[in-house]
Amino acid sequence: MANTTSAKKATRKIERRTEVNKARRSRMRTFLRKVEEAIASGDKGAAADALKAAQPEIMRAAQKGIVHKNTASRKVSRLAHRIGALAS
Structure with missing residues (x-):
């Protein structure tokens, strides 16, 4: 338990x-x-729209220190790659 006022603050x-x-x-x-x-449903359009909405949120989390910058970039990259593979 904190004892000093600064530790309590x-x-x-x-x-x-x-x-x-x-x-x-x-x-x-x-x-x-x-x-x-959206990826699991197989709908490429919906998945692309969902990624377009998610990317700023992921990057904002990285900017605020919730996740590391490289982690956020990796997540976006892997999702984009999976969406790109839906067509083939």
Whole structure:
């Protein structure tokens, strides 16, 4: 348990930031799930639209420090590759 006032304040700040980060991570995962579902259905148009909506969310999460920049780029790249493979 925190003893000093600065440590108590730090604990409060961490709790607030944790809630914000959880919400952002959840939002990103929701967009990712929508893309995955569109890919699973086999509808290339819907999957491309879902990726177009998800890409800014994924990159925003990287910018805010929720995921690493390279992780976000890798996720977008792999999803785009899978959508491209739907036609063939």
